[in-house]
Amino acid sequence: MDNNSSETNHKNIDKKSEGSDSRRSFFKRFGVIGAAAAAGGAAIYSGFSYEETKPNHDMVKVLTADNKLVEVPRDQIRDMKVDVSRLTELGREGLPGKRFVMVIDLAKCRNARKCIQACQGAHHLRPYEYHINTLTMQESPNTAPYYMPKPCQHCDNPPCVAVCPVDATFKRQDGIVLIDNERCIGCRFCVAACPYSARMFHWEEPLFVEGDKGKAYNIELNVPQKKGTVSKCLFSADRLREGKLPYCVSSCPNGVYYFGDENQDAVTNGTTKETVRLSELLKVNGGYHLMPELGTKPRVYYLPPKNRLFEVTEEEEKKSENV
Amino acid sequence: MKRSYLFLIIILLSVGRLFAQEWVVPVENAAKRSPFAFKDSIRQAGAALYMTNCKSCHGDPGKNNTVKLVPPPPDPASAQMQKNSDGDMFYKLSMGRGPMPSFKNTLSATDIWRIISFIRSFNDKYVQELAPSLAPGSTLEQVKILISMIKETNQVQVKISSVKDKVRQPVANAEVKLFAKRYFGNLMIDEAHTSDSQGIALFKFPANLPGDSKGFVQLLAKPTDETAFGEAKADTTLAIGVETYRPPLNEQRALWNVVQKTPIWLLLTFIFSVLAVWGLIVYVLLQVRAIYKSGSDNKKE
Incomplete structure (x- = not known):
């Protein structure tokens, strides 16, 4: 056991x-x-x-902004992201010490429409969407017709800004009235308030909507444009920041536009690049504002269409009536 | 046979029409020649200038990709362009005509000659003719330009000197222009003046030209004759303008910037009065509820 x-x-x-x-x-x-x-x-x-x-010391060829071809090691390359909120902040501030002003000499406009094309190209607009348009004007049956380019007047007392319920449209210290399309709710109060019909509404998907996808929004260019928001002439605020004349001004072949700083009392012609005194130009030629009786104080001056060198043909007149 | 002759004549006539509006250059301008030889470095500088100023309409030379305009801008490599003399080209680039812009205010004479040297590089047969040998001493060396101001008479004095026989001497009879720098370009002051035997040119400065907040104006003096002086210029900042300070346009309170510009007392008064009204409403509702409650308590008893 x-x-x-x-x-x-x-x-x-x-x-x-x-x-x-x-x-x-x-x-x-x-x-x-x-x-x-x-x-x-x-x-x-x-x-x-x-x-x-x-x-990684593979060299990559890079073209710099000043048009130089340089080589950079591959590991030194960083993706650049644009800080949109900073851009918007800068765009709201504007350029200190400036008061931009435009003078349009109606005596020289021959309806070349180059200003319109340059503007539409820069702001990604369709041929029938206008930030600036040239109108055929005739004040009475017996007076001679003339062409009148009409951009936003960038009023010093802007009725459009006063009615905006969401602070999407605003006036900067340098006098430019801009729109923040990211804030705009599309109520179109501003379109109704503007006495110059300077504003347009994006009823359809903007042009180049596919190509502009993912692009950083530039408040000084309104690109990419946004469906269901308002857009208008910006005095090419992005170009002014670089010290360049606006798109429309520099593309005019007939010397219609002068642009400059009222604080410096000088305006530069976009075609000849000649700089003249603003006060003298307005005094000698009898400059005027559109609808001054409204008290909007525009920043765009017009010189009267005297001594015109052209005729408005009947055909063109009909065309403009159809528009 | 006859028909083909007729056809030829029609073609010739229509081609003739194209050239009907000849661009006539004044004789003295057509005879003008470059003061310097078209070297490779000059040509390269010209190429860069061409790309920024001319390419948008005239396209790439020799590739016939000019913009479709009426009249069409000629290709720089074409015979139509190359048959111009150097002086013709200089005049046409400077003055412009119709859709061709004038570059006399945007490019210096030297830059225009650089562009012409680039255009000529597409012509194998071209042999450069230099400007007829300039009179001895007419090309100046080490040109110095000084800008100063005479406060009492509100004048600007421009003094030109150059080195001759190793001694610095004033330059007489030189035409000078004075500009004030503005944001988009240079504003010409007074008119072009010629220097006296002391090399001094006096400009009347406008009494009402605005400067910055301390009255400073950036001045630029340039001799007109670039062939003799090259790119000599002076750049000086003087307190000669009117002191200008204008407040930002959105500084004042207005109907359109009420949100940003509200004074604190107004904002606080508004907030407290809104709170007071709402507080009163809430108080009344609470009282109503208390009355209702006490009523229902009485019923139970």
């Missing part, structure tokens, strides 16, 4: 020892595999992280 029991005990111990052996060996094997796996993983990871951070 005792023997048996001892035998059975022994057998049990044997069995147990066999079992513990297999567990131990299991752990041993597991340990070896695990260590190998860990080591392999670490090696792969370190290799991967080395690949990630290792200096």
